[in-house]
Amino acid sequence: MPVMKYNHASQLLFVFVLYISFIAVPVLADTSVAEGKKLALEYCVACHQFTGTNQAGSLGPPLLVMKSRFPDRKTIYNIIYDPAVAIKPHTMMPPFGRNKLINKAEINKIIDFLYSL
C-alpha cells in the first residue's frame, strides 16, 4: 500500500466534507419526501387533492404528475412562496413563503414530495 501524502489543504477539505455530511444527511432524499408529504397534508389538503388525501378540498387543481407539468423547480417554488405574484393577484392560495408559514427548506421538501407524485 503506497503511503498517501496529504497536504494541509486536502485535509481541511476532508474535514469540511465530513462536516457537511454531518449536518446534511438527515435532511436528504427519502426523509425529505416523507416530511414534504406531512407538510403538504398540513398546508395544502384544504384546497388540493393529491395521492394519499381524503376529505381534500376542491378549490385548487389536483396536484398530479407534477414533475412533467412543472419541470422547473423554481416555478413551483415561486407558486408556493407567493402565488399572488406567481399566479395572479386575486388568487385565494395563501402566500406560504411570503407570510413565513413555511420556510425555504420546508418548501423544498414539499417540492420533493410533489415530484414523487
Place this chain on the structure above:
Amino acid sequence: MNKIIFCILFFFLLLVSTPGLSTPALSSSEANAVLKQAMSLHKQAIANEGGWRITGKFMKKAKKLLDKGDRRKALDVAIRAREFAELSIMQADMEKKSWSEPPYLK
C-alpha cells in the same frame, strides 16, 4: 498527531459555529426585548384591523419557553412572533391602499 488534533478541533469549531446547533449563553432580556417589540407591533396591527392570531400564539409560546428557561428557543420563537406582527401590519397597510374586487365581479 498534531494534525489530527488540529483536524478534530477544526471540526468541532465548525459544528459549534453552525447556527441552530450551537447554544451560546443568552440572557433572558434579549428574548424579552424582542417579545415586547412583537407585542407592541401586534397591538398596532390589531388597531389597524389587521392582527394575526398566529402572532399571539407565537408570543405565548415564547413566554412559556422563557418560563422554562429555554432562552435560545424563546428568542427564536419571539423573533418569529415579531416577523408575523410586522407582516400583519404590512398586509393591513397594503390592503387599505390596494384592496379591490376580483376581475370576475367587474
Place this chain on the structure above:
Amino acid sequence: MCHHYRLSILLLLFSLLLVNPLLYAGPKEDLVRYQGYFQKRFSNLSLDDLSNGLYNFDEGRREQWEAIMEFPPYEIAIEEGEELFNKPFGNGKRYADCFDNGGVAIAHTYPRFNAKTGKVQNISAVINECRVANGEKPLRYLKGEIVKLLTYMADTSRGKKIDIQVPDDPRALAAYEDGKRVYFTRRGVRDFACYHCHWEAAGQKIRGNVLSTAVGQVTHFPSYRSKWGAVGPIQRRYKGCMKNVGAVPLKAQSDAMNNLEYFHTHMSNGISMNAPGTRF
C-alpha cells in the same frame, strides 16, 4: 364600408368605457352585478334558493338539515324573545316604543343608516340604545338575552324581502363603501378575503366543508348553530370566519363590523327573510 362599421364599434366601445364608471356608481349597480354573478353561475337556483346556503350543494347535509327542521331548535328562543320583548321597562315603556311599527316586521330593513349619528345601526344597537334611553343597563352583544330579542323580531319578518336602504347621504354611502372595503380586504396569515370563499369558491369544498354563496347568506340570521348550541347573530358568524382565516376578529358592533353587516346585508336585497334558521 366595412371600415366605417369597425370604427363605429370602436367608438361605441370607447363611449361604453367612459360610461362604465357611471354604471357602477353605487349600491344599486353593485346589487345588479353581485346578484347577477350568482344568477349566471347557478342558473338553476332562484335568488330565494340561494338563502339555503351550503345545502344547495350538499345532498347529505341537506337531508340532515331537513330532518332537524322538523323540530326547529330555535322555537324556544322565539318564545322567550317575545316575552322579553313585551316586558315593560322600569319606567313602563317598551322596546316597541323604540322601533317603527312597534318593532314588528321590520327586521328585514336592518341595519339602517342613522342620520342623527351618521352611522350604521343594526337591531342590537337600537335595542341597547332603547334600554339606555329608558334607564336600563345595556345587554351584552352576541349571546344571551339580546339574541332572543333578535330571534323574535326576525321571526316577525319571515317572508318579507330584505330591504336595506342606502339613503342619499354621503355618510351613508361612505359607510356602505367602507363595508365593501372590509369585505374585500385580505386578512389573517393565510391572506383571505371574504370573497375568496363565498364567491368564486361557492359550491366547492374547502377541506370537508361546502361553501355557501355570499348572496343569500344573511337571510336566516340570527341562526341556530349546532356548533354554538344556541342562536347567534350574524356578527358572531363573521367573527368565526375571521378566526378561521387566522385573523384577530374585528370587534362586534365596531364601525367596521357594522359597515360590513350593512354592505353584506344589502347584497341580499329582494331575497325573502327566512330567519331564524339553522346551520351546522
